[in-house]
Amino acid sequence: VSGNGSGVAAAPALSATGVETMTYREALRLAMRQEMERDERVFVMGEEVGLFDGSYKVTAGLLDEFGPDRVRDTPISEEGFLGAGVGAAMLGERPIVEVMTLNFLLVAMDQVVNHAAKVGAMFGGEVRCPLAIRTPNGAGNQLTAQHSQSFDGWFAGTPGLKVVAPASPADAKGLLKAAIRDDDPVLVIENLPIYKEKGEVDLDPDLITPIGRAAVARAGGDLTIVSHSFATVRALHVGEKLSAERGVEVEVVDLRSLRPLDVETVAASVAKTNRALCVEEGWPSYGVSAELAARIQHTCFDDLDAPVERLGMAEVPLPYAKELELAAMPTEDRIEKAVLRTLDLAA
Amino acid sequence: VATIDSTAAPVDPSVAGLYDRYRTMFLIRRFEEAAERQYKAARIGGYCHLSSGQEATTVGAVAALQPDDLLVTGYRCHGFALARGVPAESVMAELFGRAHGCAHGRGGSMHLLDVSRGYYGGWGIVGGQMPIATGMALSLVRRGAEQAVLCELGDGAINMGAWHESLNLAAVWRLPIVFLVINNLYGMGTSVERASAEPDLFKRAAAYRMEGERVDGDDLEEVEAATSRLLRAAREERHPAVLEAVTYRYRGHSVADAGLAYRTKDEIEEHRREDPVARTRELLEARGVPADGLDAIEHEVEAEVERAVAFAEADEAPPVDRLAAGVYTPGSEEQFERMRPGSPVGEEELVFAGGLGE
Numbered sequence: 182v183s184g185n186g187s188g189v190a191a192a193p194a195l196s197a198t199g200v201e202t203m204t205y206r207e208a209l210r211l212a213m214r215q216e217m218e219r220d221e222r223v224f225v226m227g228e229e230v231g232l233f234d235g236s237y238k239v240t241a242g243l244l245d246e247f248g249p250d251r252v253r254d255t256p257i258s259e260e261g262f263l264g265a266g267v268g269a270a271m272l273g274e275r276p277i278v279e280v281m282t283l284n285f286l287l288v289a290m291d292q293v294v295n296h297a298a299k300v301g302a303m304f305g306g307e308v309r310c311p312l313a314i315r316t317p318n319g320a321g322n323q324l325t326a327q328h329s330q331s332f333d334g335w336f337a338g339t340p341g342l343k344v345v346a347p348a349s350p351a352d353a354k355g356l357l358k359a360a361i362r363d364d365d366p367v368l369v370i371e372n373l374p375i376y377k378e379k380g381e382v383d384l385d386p387d388l389i390t391p392i393g394r395a396a397v398a399r400a401g402g403d404l405t406i407v408s409h410s411f412a413t414v415r416a417l418h419v420g421e422k423l424s425a426e427r428g429v430e431v432e433v434v435d436l437r438s439l440r441p442l443d444v445e446t447v448a449a450s451v452a453k454t455n456r457a458l459c460v461e462e463g464w465p466s467y468g469v470s471a472e473l474a475a476r477i478q479h480t481c482f483d484d485l486d487a488p489v490e491r492l493g494m495a496e497v498p499l500p501y502a503k504e505l506e507l508a509a510m511p512t513e514d515r516i517e518k519a520v521l522r523t524l525d526l527a528a
Numbered sequence: 529v530a531t532i533d534s535t536a537a538p539v540d541p542s543v544a545g546l547y548d549r550y551r552t553m554f555l556i557r558r559f560e561e562a563a564e565r566q567y568k569a570a571r572i573g574g575y576c577h578l579s580s581g582q583e584a585t586t587v588g589a590v591a592a593l594q595p596d597d598l599l600v601t602g603y604r605c606h607g608f609a610l611a612r613g614v615p616a617e618s619v620m621a622e623l624f625g626r627a628h629g630c631a632h633g634r635g636g637s638m639h640l641l642d643v644s645r646g647y648y649g650g651w652g653i654v655g656g657q658m659p660i661a662t663g664m665a666l667s668l669v670r671r672g673a674e675q676a677v678l679c680e681l682g683d684g685a686i687n688m689g690a691w692h693e694s695l696n697l698a699a700v701w702r703l704p705i706v707f708l709v710i711n712n713l714y715g716m717g718t719s720v721e722r723a724s725a726e727p728d729l730f731k732r733a734a735a736y737r738m739e740g741e742r743v744d745g746d747d748l749e750e751v752e753a754a755t756s757r758l759l760r761a762a763r764e765e766r767h768p769a770v771l772e773a774v775t776y777r778y779r780g781h782s783v784a785d786a787g788l789a790y791r792t793k794d795e796i797e798e799h800r801r802e803d804p805v806a807r808t809r810e811l812l813e814a815r816g817v818p819a820d821g822l823d824a825i826e827h828e829v830e831a832e833v834e835r836a837v838a839f840a841e842a843d844e845a846p847p848v849d850r851l852a853a854g855v856y857t858p859g860s861e862e863q864f865e866r867m868r869p870g871s872p873v874g875e876e877e878l879v880f881a882g883g884l885g886e
Contacts, residue, residue: 250670256700261693264659269667271648295653296660303639304649305632306854340855364857393863445866476870
């Protein structure tokens with residue numbers, strides 16, 4: 182019962198150790214394979230995760246390796262199979278529900294926000310919901326208004342949920358594993374444009390990235406960029422460019438977790454640099470950067486030499502035409518300009 | 529037939545089961561009446577959905593469950609909790625929002641549960657429990673268990689997308705689940721005829737090549753027999769099914785609704801003449817159980833409900849410093865410890881100060 186139409190190579194042995202360079206997509210797959218190997222209760226379900234090898238090939242080869250019971254194709258029924266994940270999790274399974282993109286998760290919003298997030302508290306702690314939800318967001322491929330959105334802040338603002346958003350292959354593996362092992366519902370926000378990004382990944386099956394811990398992805402003393410997911414990748418590029426061209430040293434704090442939010446690491450960085458720029462792929466109004474700005478001004482009021490700056494998607498439904506799409510996005514060029522503006526430097 | 533006293537079940541085994549079921553039906557009736565009084569006395573808050581009139585469906589369906597079968601319901605759930613054996617004290621304390629309620633005062637009337645009895649809630653969004661119950665049935669299949677899930681919903685829920693998605697998933701995956709549609713003729717104030725293009729609700733099962741069946745929901749034995757048969761097919765052959773039980777709710781949608789804007793007093797009276805509790809009592813009498821024995825059991829139940837109210841009144845409030853208990857699994861404190869700086873005013877004390885975990 183398998184079709185390997187994509188010609189994905191046979192899965193490498195899980196016994197390998199050491200560090201390997203792989204893509205973000207491969208790191209996610211490694212995390213799932215390791216956790217499925219480790220724990221019988223772990224299974225994957227979603228649209229096209231099996232026979233089709235995954236809409237974005239993240240689950241490629243898993244059907245061959247684990248069979249149709251543990252790699253379960255679903256009909257196009259996001260509310261139905263997301264809720265099925267909640268129910269299975271309440272009975273002690275460890276489902277990984279893949280939703281094709283974050284845009285489609287809205288169809289299952291009721292199950293995520295009204296159900297999964299409520300199980301623990303509403304039933305007085307009598308039953309838990311150890312569910313991992315994987316879904317990518319991201320703009321930039323002319324996917325237009327309904328397929329280019331980042332609602333990270335909506336979910337991160339919901340008590341009862343945990344939300345992580347890895348920026349690197351190492352954290353893609355580490356955070357997904359942490360999400361699968363966690364006893365609460367965890368939304369893992371992946372990102373379409375960085376599925377192909379490569380990085381070094383420690384193969385150690387016991388190595389996870391702890392939830393609730395940000396990372397200083399680049400050290401610098403002039404300004405702190407706070408970001409997550411693809412925005413971190415962009416910020417790191419900008420950091421290198423500004424260092425080489427202008428001698429400006431940007432510190433990049435990669436949030437990794439949105440809820441719990443590691444405000445301590447953000448604040449420590451801002452206390453050092455005295456300036457903060459919050460960058461996200463989503464709309465900034467009421468967004469992740471809004472939350473960050475509030476916390477930074479409260480915590481670092483006496484440290485700040487400039488108002489906290491924010492940059493995100495232009496507040497329009499994303500248009501199709503390439504020029505318009507580009508004009509809306511928080512590109513590296515716009516991040517660079519925002520850094521210089523926050524530093525009172527000419528562009 | 530032996531004389532029945534107030535503490536012993538009848539000796540005749542052919543009547544014993546019915547006798548127990550009658551006791552539970554009467555308990556639900558008296559419990560709901562007490563709940564309404566307590567709500568009107570402002571000891572119960574929020575929404576309070578009563579099931580008076582639906583006792584034969586509730587008790588008949590739950591009686592068909594094996595001890596290890598699972599039960600998932602919507603929010604009109606007091607009767608289901610009681611029928612599954614959750615102590616009346618624990619249910620009433622939950623309605624009062626007290627510490628020893630079955631959800632520790634976190635859930636209230638709509639979110640009763642008892643995991644030890646396989647009762648997984650008590651869900652408040654119309655239709656939202658269906659995908660969850662479907663996932664539980666999937667889990668039973670994955671572990672090779674010969675158990676089934678009974679998922680209760682109201683007639684109003686079957687026009688939700690979740691109904692379609694859940695039935696389709698249950699059918700394509702061949703899951704051991706019975707969807708019990710309690711058709712009490714109205715979803716809030718909208719009659720089934722006004723809401724459903726196919727008012728023979730059980731027929732919708734055909735769209736999923738699933739067995740669909742309708743019973744008189746006020747006939748205890750008919751409900752139990754049909755539910756038993758469908759649950760057995762679910763357990764043994766993984767045949768999901770729909771069972772529509774046609775009944776009537778005497779009270780409004782919730783206590784706040786007088787229930788008269790969309791139906792007449794005459795209509796309600798007409799249904800009361802076929803009262804399922806009275807019908808079941810008549811059945812017992814017809815089978816030789818003496819009236820004084822039944823009277824005695826009714827007095828016993830009334831005392832039980834009084835004790836439940838007294839227990840709830842005397843029970844303590846959940847401690848405020850445990851506000852956040854249960855939101856996240858104990859052990860999550862470490863994950864949240866770096867979130868405190870810059871917390872909105874008050875959040876730090878309420879959410880982070882020892883609130884997590886039990």
